[in-house]
Structure formats: C-alpha cells, structure tokens
Amino acid sequence: MAAPEPPGADLVAALVGFGQALRREGLAVGSGQIVTYAQALADLDVSDAEDLYWGGRACLVSDRADVAAYDRAFQRWLGGGPGGQLKVSGAVPRRQPTLTLEPPAATTPGPPGRPERPRGSLASHAEVLRHRHFAECSPDELEALRLLMARLHLQPPLRRSRRLAPSTRGRHLDLRRSLRASLRTHGELLRPARRTRRLRPRRVVLVLDVSGSMRGCSRALLQFAHTAVSRRPSRSGVAPAPATEVFCFGTRLTRITPELARRRPDQALARAAEAVVDWEGGTRIGDSLGELVRVWGRRGLVRGAVVVICSDGLERGDPAVLATEAARLARLAHRIVWVNPLKADPRYQPLARGMAAALPFVDVFLSGHDLSSLESLADLLPTLR
Amino acid sequence: MPRPSSPAAMTAALAEHAYLADRGLSTAMFLALSLGRPLLLEGEAGVGKTEVAKALAAALGVELIRLQCYEGIDAGQALYEWDYARQLLHIRALSERAAADEAAVDELFGPRFLVERPLLRALRAGGGAVLLIDEIDRADDEFEAFLLEVLSDFQVTVPELGTIAAASPPAVVLTSNRTRDLHDALKRRCLYHWIDYPGLEREVEIVAARAPDVPAALARQVAAAVARLRGLDLAKRPGVAETIDWARAVALLGADGLDPEVAVDTLGSVVKDHDDVEVVRARLGEVVGGRT
Numbered sequence: 001m002a003a004p005e006p007p008g009a010d011l012v013a014a015l016v017g018f019g020q021a022l023r024r025e026g027l028a029v030g031s032g033q034i035v036t037y038a039q040a041l042a043d044l045d046v047s048d049a050e051d052l053y054w055g056g057r058a059c060l061v062s063d064r065a066d067v068a069a070y071d072r073a074f075q076r077w078l079g080g081g082p083g084g085q086l087k088v089s090g091a092v093p094r095r096q097p098t099l100t101l102e103p104p105a106a107t108t109p110g111p112p113g114r115p116e117r118p119r120g121s122l123a124s125h126a127e128v129l130r131h132r133h134f135a136e137c138s139p140d141e142l143e144a145l146r147l148l149m150a151r152l153h154l155q156p157p158l159r160r161s162r163r164l165a166p167s168t169r170g171r172h173l174d175l176r177r178s179l180r181a182s183l184r185t186h187g188e189l190l191r192p193a194r195r196t197r198r199l200r201p202r203r204v205v206l207v208l209d210v211s212g213s214m215r216g217c218s219r220a221l222l223q224f225a226h227t228a229v230s231r232r233p234s235r236s237g238v239a240p241a242p243a244t245e246v247f248c249f250g251t252r253l254t255r256i257t258p259e260l261a262r263r264r265p266d267q268a269l270a271r272a273a274e275a276v277v278d279w280e281g282g283t284r285i286g287d288s289l290g291e292l293v294r295v296w297g298r299r300g301l302v303r304g305a306v307v308v309i310c311s312d313g314l315e316r317g318d319p320a321v322l323a324t325e326a327a328r329l330a331r332l333a334h335r336i337v338w339v340n341p342l343k344a345d346p347r348y349q350p351l352a353r354g355m356a357a358a359l360p361f362v363d364v365f366l367s368g369h370d371l372s373s374l375e376s377l378a379d380l381l382p383t384l385r
Numbered sequence: 386m387p388r389p390s391s392p393a394a395m396t397a398a399l400a401e402h403a404y405l406a407d408r409g410l411s412t413a414m415f416l417a418l419s420l421g422r423p424l425l426l427e428g429e430a431g432v433g434k435t436e437v438a439k440a441l442a443a444a445l446g447v448e449l450i451r452l453q454c455y456e457g458i459d460a461g462q463a464l465y466e467w468d469y470a471r472q473l474l475h476i477r478a479l480s481e482r483a484a485a486d487e488a489a490v491d492e493l494f495g496p497r498f499l500v501e502r503p504l505l506r507a508l509r510a511g512g513g514a515v516l517l518i519d520e521i522d523r524a525d526d527e528f529e530a531f532l533l534e535v536l537s538d539f540q541v542t543v544p545e546l547g548t549i550a551a552a553s554p555p556a557v558v559l560t561s562n563r564t565r566d567l568h569d570a571l572k573r574r575c576l577y578h579w580i581d582y583p584g585l586e587r588e589v590e591i592v593a594a595r596a597p598d599v600p601a602a603l604a605r606q607v608a609a610a611v612a613r614l615r616g617l618d619l620a621k622r623p624g625v626a627e628t629i630d631w632a633r634a635v636a637l638l639g640a641d642g643l644d645p646e647v648a649v650d651t652l653g654s655v656v657k658d659h660d661d662v663e664v665v666r667a668r669l670g671e672v673v674g675g676r677t
Contacts, residue, residue, distance in 0.1 A: 028569075030573065032573065033573065036420065036422070036576075039420055040416045040419075040420060043415070043416065043419045043420070044391075044392070044412070044416075045391075050408055050412075051392065051412065054392070054408055054409045054412035054413065055412055055416060057409065057413075057577075057578070058409075058412060058413035058416050058417075058576040058577060058578055059416070059576060061577055062425070062569075062572035062573065062575070062577045063572070063577070064427060064579040067579065161456060161457060161525070162455065162456040162457030163456065163457035163459065163525060163527070164457065164459070175469035175470070176461070176466075176467065176469065178469070179467070179469050179472060179473065182473075182476075186480075187476040187477075187479075187480055189473070197457075239525075240526075242565070243566075293620065294618075294620055298620065298621065299562060299563050299564045300522075300562070300564030300565065301564065301565070303564075324660075328620070328660070
C-alpha cells in the first residue's frame with residue numbers, strides 16, 4: 001500500500017526513528033503500523049504537534065497501558081525538534097492506582113509473633129522433595145521443584161458455554177447441516193442434525209501473597225504460577241482454556257500475567273519480580289482483594305472464575321475490610337480456594353483475625369507449603385463444579 | 386454529507402449531533418475514515434463509546450448497523466443465514482408439483498432465502514453505513530478470528546452466492562470493555578483510542594448538549610458532584626451517561642439546585658451498587674456541596 005502522496009524521505013526517516021524509540025520503550029510497533037502512521041500524516045497537518053501526537057497515538061498504540069510509554073517516546077522524539085518542549089493539551093497523565101503504596105519502611109517487615117514454621121513435622125523420605133517445605137528448599141532444590149511443577153496439569157472445571165457445536169445429540173436443531181444432508185436424499189429430511197452447547201474450562205485466577213511473612217514460599221509459588229500460565233493443556237472436545245491470570249500482592253495488587261507469559265522461566269520470574277513493587281512488605285489482603293474486584297473483577301476477569309488465593313492470612317489491615325471484600329469476591333467468582341502454607345502444621349487453626357474473617361467465603365481451604373499440596377490443588381480443580 | 390476533511394471538521398460534525406469529542410477522539414475518528422481502518426474504542430463503562438458511533442452515523446447521514454456481540458455468537462448470527470424453514474417448505478412445494486428444475490434449485494439459494502445479518506448488510510452498504518461492533522470482548526476468540534478476516538478485506542465469500550465485497554469500506558467502530566485482552570492481530574488491524582472521563586468543563590458542556598432542558602447552574606452542580614463521586618473509592622464509578630441521567634432526574638423533580646435531600650431521592654440514577662450507595666450516603670454532604 002502506498003500513501004496517496006508519498007511523504008518526503010526526511011519524514012519517513014524521522015518516523016522510522018520514532019518507531020525505534022517506541023520499541024526501546026517496550027512498545028511492539030510493527031513496520032505496518034509505521035506505514036499507517038505515515039499515511040495518516042498525509043491527511044493531517046504535520047506542523048501541528050497535536051496532530052502528530054494524536055495521529056500517532058491512534059495508529060501506534062493499541063492498549064491504554066502503552067500510552068505512558070508512547071508519551072515518553074514522543075516527548076523525546078519531538079523534544080529537540082521544532083516544537084521544543086511539547087505540551088499536548090489532551091494528553092492523559094498516567095493514572096495512579098487508587099490504592100496508595102506505603103513505603104516499605106513504614107510497615108514492619110513481618111508480623112511479630114508469627115507462628116513457627118512446621119519444621120520436620122512432615123518427614124517423608126521416599127519423596128523428600130515432594131514434601132519439602134518451600135521455605136526450606138535450597139536454590140537447587142527449587143530448580144528441581146520447577147521441573148516437577150512443569151508436569152502439573154491444571155485442569156479447571158468446565159462450564160457450558162453459549163457456543164453451539166455439532167454433536168450427535170443435543171437440544172438444538174442444526175438446520176444448516178440438516179438441509180445440506182437432505183439434499184443427498186432428494187430433499188427428504190431423514191435424520192436431523194443437532195448441535196449442543198460446547199464445554200469450556202473456567203478461568204483460573206491466582207492471587208499470590210508476596211509479603212514478608214510469605215518470604216519462604218513466594219518464589220516457589222511464583223514458579224507454580226509460571227507453569228500455570230505457560231502450560232495450558234488442551235482437552236479433546238473442549239474449547240481451549242482462557243489464559244490463567246496471576247496477581248501478586250503485599251500492600252497493593254500487581255498483575256503479573258504478561259510478565260509470566262514467557263517461555264523461559266528464569267526470564268519470566270525475573271520480570272515478574274521487577275513488576276512487583278512491594279516484595280516482602282506488609283500485608284493488606286482486604287485492600288488487595290478489593291482492588292482485584294474493583295479494577296479487574298468488574299471488567300469480567302474474575303466473573304465465573306476459580307480464584308486461588310495463596311496467602312498465610314496474616315492481615316495487617318482491618319479484618320472487617322477483608323471480610324467485605326472476600327464476600328464481594330465470592331459473589332463474583334465461581335469458587336474461592338485459599339491455599340495457606342501455615343495450614344501444613346496440624347496444630348494450625350485459622351484464628352488469625354484476617355484468616356478467620358475471610359474463611360466463611362472460602363469454598364476450599366488447603367495447605368500450600370510443598371509440592372504435594374500443590375498437586376492436591378491440581379487434583380481438586382476439576383472437581384470444583 | 387461529505388466526509389469531514391480534518392479533525393477539527395470531525396469535531397464540528399459530531400458536535401452538531403450533540404456529541405462533544407476531544408481532540409484525540411476526533412483525530413482517531415477522522416483517521417479511521419480517511420485510512421479506511423476500523424477504530425477500536427476502549428474506556429470505562431458509560432463514557433460514550435457506543436454513542437460516538439451513533440453520532441458519527443448521524444453526522445455522515447448514513448445508516449448505523451449495529452452488531453452486539455455476546456458469548457457464542459457465530460457467523461450465522463453475524464454474517465448471514467439461510468432461511469431454512471422456508472427453504473424446506475419450498476422444496477416440499479416443488480417436489481409436490483414435480484417442478485424441481487435447474488432454475489428452481491438456483492432460486493433455493495438465492496437472495497429470496499438469504500437472511501442478511503449485520504456484517505453482510507454493512508458490506509453491501511459499504512461507505513453508506515457505519516458498522517458498530519459493540520462489546521467485542523464478549524465474543525469468544527473464534528469469533529474474533531473470523532471478524533479479523535472480514536475486517537481485513539471487507540469481503541466475504543458465501544459459497545452459494547460467491548464473493549461479496551464492499552465497494553468502499555464502511556466506517557467501522559469497535560468497542561470493548563476490556564473484560565479480556567483482544568488478540569494482537571485484531572488490535573493491529575485497528576486504530577485505537579482510549580476514551581477517558583471528561584474534565585469538569587467538558588462534562589458540563591456535554592450535559593448541556595444532551596439534556597438542553599436542564600438549567601446550566603444545575604448541570605454544573607451535578608457534574609461537580611459526579612466528579613467528586615469518581616474520586617471516592619467506589620466499586621462502580623459513574624460514567625457520563627449517569628451524569629446526564631442524574632441531571633435529568635433532578636430537573637424532572639423540579640428542584641432548582643442539588644441539595645442532600647434531592648440527591649438522596651435521585652441517587653439511584655447515578656450510583657448503582659448497593660455497597661456504593663452506603664458509602665455515598667455517609668458522605669453525601671461532601672459530595673453534593675463540596676463541603677468536608
């Protein structure tokens with residue numbers, strides 16, 4: 001495709017430079033989009049910075065999350081140009097999440113008096129690794145665990161989708177196929193074809209606690225999350241599963257699905273670690289769940305999903321908030337599974353105020369301190385009808 | 386009506402139909418028309434994503450063809466379907482009269498028995514229509530892939546009829562509420578614009594344009610109150626549509642200003658979540674009067 005009026009070579013070079021600047025900011029801008037932009041500029045006033053800005057935004061950005069990066073690249077691109085320091089009237093400042101981040105220094109690193117980890121209470125020698133508490137694993141053991149985890153197949157429960165698929169049985173008559181078949185028998189309708197509603201797996205939403213008190217388990221759980229995101233086993237006769245979503249929280253919620261959606265686990269984990277801003281800070285489970293419902297739930301990400309919360313339930317915020325938000329989440333989600341590493345201790349009782357507040361809204365309460373407990377989670381998932 | 390020749394002309398054309406678009410939106414709309422590309426609009430609920438397509442159709446003086454997406458929508462519901470019941474009856478009638486010749490069979494898969502769905506209608510109308518594909522995120526991946534094919538070439542092949550191509554591409558507006566990420570290929574095909582909540586002044590203008598019988602002072606009060614509502618920690622933040630509804634509701638009650646009593650009575654038109662209602666009631670004075 002050629003622009004109606006081919007733009008000058010200078011302009012093309014400048015646009016290509018801009019494209020490269022955008023890519024440096026992490027935007028996946030294809031040459032096709034640059035061509036579109038060039039065509040767009042033929043219709044716009046190139047000397048008008050606003051036209052340049054908005055035209056580029058329409059052509060080169062395809063997600064709201066990329067706007068900030070676009071703004072930075074645009075500033076730099078035009079900053080030294082004729083426009084000088086450009087101020088675009090309508091440019092949207094990047095919206096800060098409603099939850100304010102507390103400086104890590106302000107929160108105590110871990111709740112005082114947290115229960116002793118259940119050392120040695122689960123001694124199984126046959127499969128030491130499988131039953132080894134995450135917190136006691138060496139880096140090598142964690143690596144070995146990762147390989148074992150990669151074999152875990154998360155099979156979310158199925159739901160009936162609204163999409164109809166041909167089937168030998170089913171309530172819906174497939175007139176199109178029936179008629180085609182009847183042509184073979186001279187218009188005589190011998191056997192009506194049918195359609196039935198197809199099955200589709202529910203979405204799994206993993207919510208990982210990465211606060212200080214979960215320090216020992218965070219890495220292993222993150223590995224588990226990576227497996228869940230990158231491996232989606234397909235089942236015959238069933239629609240492909242929607243992508244597993246992963247969120248991390250300490251004092252605030254971070255979505256790390258895009259970071260984890262990389263094949264190489266070390267890369268994925270490193271990127272996820274960068275994205276999370278409050279590693280090993282305090283814990284505000286209620287506020288984080290609230291943000292999950294407000295920002296992501298309303299959009300439909302949580303609706304009808306199986307939400308797996310991995311947290312020790314040691315809430316630093318108000319337990320009443322946690323109860324309200326858990327109730328809200330329970331109304332939106334299909335099932336809530338709470339995976340609590342502390343539950344590994346047979347003496348553990350969910351008496352911590354946060355855990356006690358959330359428990360009425362939790363459908364399944366599991367331990368999540370070692371591989372075998374995650375395996376039981378994987379076994380449990382398909383049964384959550 | 387001729388297509389607008391610049392973003393400013395687009396703003397003016399939309400404004401004639403009571404839609405106030407900012408610079409970014411009009412540039413994106415203008416480019417979508419002049420480049421013949423679909424425009425993907427995203428934004429919070431109630432910021433006017435669907436309305437802008439209606440205004441565009443009105444401004445261009447063409448028909449608006451709307452395809453509302455939902456889970457499980459397929460080509461039969463979006464593109465075309467044969468009227469099977471009538472076809473079967475027709476076959477019956479033909480065979481009874483023993484009249485089934487070549488022409489009769491051709492007719493069976495002819496325009497008479499074709500049920501046109503929105504996409505096919507839009508292709509046929511070409512430049513004479515605005516195609517609104519509403520809430521694309523509700524459809525599933527399979528439908529998205531199918532849509533990509535249609536939007537790339539603006540042509541489809543109906544096996545019985547042959548290829549149907551749009552003479553000139555229709556203006557296409559897609560909206561998404563972002564309940565899921567759309568496929569990259571579709572996004573690349575489209576121009577993109579995020580519609581944000583308008584600023585206070587702009588929102589007052591919008592209320593004046595959409596609900597002309599609301600007194601100006603009241604419109605300003607309501608818009609300011611809604612802006613403060615959006616600042617609260619609500620589960621569902623009110624959109625522009627809610628601002629307009631609220632202003633209308635208060636005006637209908639004959640109140641000359643927004644005070645806490647009137648606000649309580651009409652709160653249902655702006656806050657639509659039970660938990661939110663309680664939050665707002667507790668801070669009503671602050672929301673309405675700007676007092677703390």
